[in-house]
Amino acid sequence: MKTIEREVIVVGSGPGGSACASYMAREGVDVLLLDKERWPRDKVCGDSQAEVTMKHVRELGAFEELSVVGYPNKGFLLTSPDYQKAYLPAPGVRFSTPRRLFDNIMKNTAIRHGAEFMEECWVSDVIMEDGQVRGVKAKYEGEYVEFRSKIVIGADGAHSRVARALGMFPDNPPDTGAGLRCFYENCEHEGYIEIHFDKDVLPGYIWIFPSGSAGNNVVNVGIGFGMDIYNGRTLQESVEVFIQNSPFGERLKKAKQISPWKGWRLPTAPQAFDNFAAGAMLIGDAGSFILPLTGEGVGPAMETGKMAADTAMEALKKGDFSLKTMSKFGERWHNTYDEKYKSMLAMNDAFRKPEAINDTVNMYLTNEEFKAEVLKLMYFADSAQ
Ligand SMILES: Cc1cc2nc3c(=O)[nH]c(=O)nc-3n(C[C@H](O)[C@H](O)[C@H](O)COP(=O)(O)OP(=O)(O)OC[C@H]3O[C@@H](n4cnc5c(N)ncnc54)[C@H](O)[C@@H]3O)c2cc1C
DSSP, X not given: OEEEEOSEEEEOOSHHHHHXXXXXXXXXXXXXXXOSSOSSOOOOSOOEEOHHHHHHHHHTTOHHHHHHHSEEOOEEEEEOTTOOEEEEEOSSOOEEOOHHHHHHHHHHHHHHTTOEXXXXXXXXEEEEETTEEEEEEEEETTEEEEEEOSEEEEOOGGGOHHHHHTTOOOOOGGGEEXXXXXXXXXXXXXXXXXXXXXXXXXXXXXEEEEOOSSSTTOEEEEEEEETTOOOSSOHHHHHHHHHXXXXXXXXXXXXXXXXXXEEEEEEBGGGOOOOEETTEEEOGGGGTOBOTXXXXXXXXXXXXXXXXXXXXXXXXXXXXXXXXXXXXXXXXXXXXXXXXXXXXXXXXXXXXXXXXXXXXXXHHHHOHHHHHHHXXXXXXXXXXX
């Protein structure tokens, strides 16, 4: 069997893997980034790049390139079951960009920083030796290959093979969501990314996000649900009811659907516990880091990518890849996210009941102090600096 050896192997070149590889490669680490798809590839998503994402885009030098293709949205527009509107103006520049374009920019950024990239390389298992991960097994160009390394970063998304191989693939119904998305063109909008807590769709929600800079008023339309709260309709039926009954859905009758519906899994943060082992770390969706309330996962994927890169570089310096050294990754993400997850979960629970959403939106519109708290929570103001 063919063997290839590198210092660090990152499995998956989505935003998490690409950011992680960039942060290591630019410090001179010998990084190999593997992905099973032929690039550029699509990813089912709402396509919004929020504050923490933008922080890493800037830090890695990809802002100029992204600003050419991204739509600079003005922030969130939330609507309540009693049809009130709450505008949440964004604190800085943020984009919504189709993932096919955004992810390719970030993957090319990793290559520019010095990472090596191999596409159409399907990882099937990890190599374990003396209780430590020492690489991955994959199929590449029709051949089985062993990629050996000192550290493996699992950045292979919501269906992660690396997480399964490590016995760390949680799928708890309340903490795993499902989403469905398609694109429409000629849909009027006000330049905000819209989330509609519609009375006919609750406890799920509908989003309508302006998409990219290509014109034609293209929007990304989707529906998000927790897997424990099926309301008796299929997701597509719920969207149809929204289009027929809601004053905010009505404009989609005149717009044109230009892509099929596609669905994907959303592993959210409350189940992110065991996501490191001797010689390995799981970042982004592979480590279940999606935020519970907003479904935002790109920022957490890049942020945990940076945390894993810092931990990996410390381990390489010490020549120590033990569980204890890798546990620094756990410390890092708990410090950054524990409190945020707690507040978002509380709000997420409240946002399943129509009366609670009506009251919250009403309070946002009438109480300046509450408004400031909500803006801080939604925009992660402290971590976006
Ligand atoms: C419907 C929906 C809407 C969403 N909307 C938003 C949003 O608007 N904003 C936001 O921030 N987040 C959103 N999210 C969440 C976001 O899409 C994810 O959190 C984000 O993509 C995670 O990035 P990642 O790098 O961890 O994984 P991914 O982006 O999934 O990348 C994983 C990569 O690993 C590769 N891979 C997988 N398996 C293997 C294998 N065995 N071998 C080799 N390579 C492999 C894949 O090809 C892929 O390129 C949404 C999610 C869904 C489902």
